[in-house]
């Protein structure tokens with residue numbers, strides 16, 4: 001039940017381009033590799049995100065992408 005409350009908040013933060021952990025705008029994060037229009041962004045809190053440049057969307061990095 002706890003997760004059901006957290007997930008929409010995280011989705012909302014990501015839709016605004018903010019880290020789900022600390023709320024920092026991800027454009028201020030460390031940008032790493034960029035392949036296939038996707039950019040890996042490492043937040044200062046250590047969370048890793050994928051920025052899809054085509055879709056202009058952020059999402060949490062999958063385990064195999066980390």
Ligand SMILES: [Zn+2]
Nearest residue numbers: 019022043045
């Ligand atoms: Zn963060």
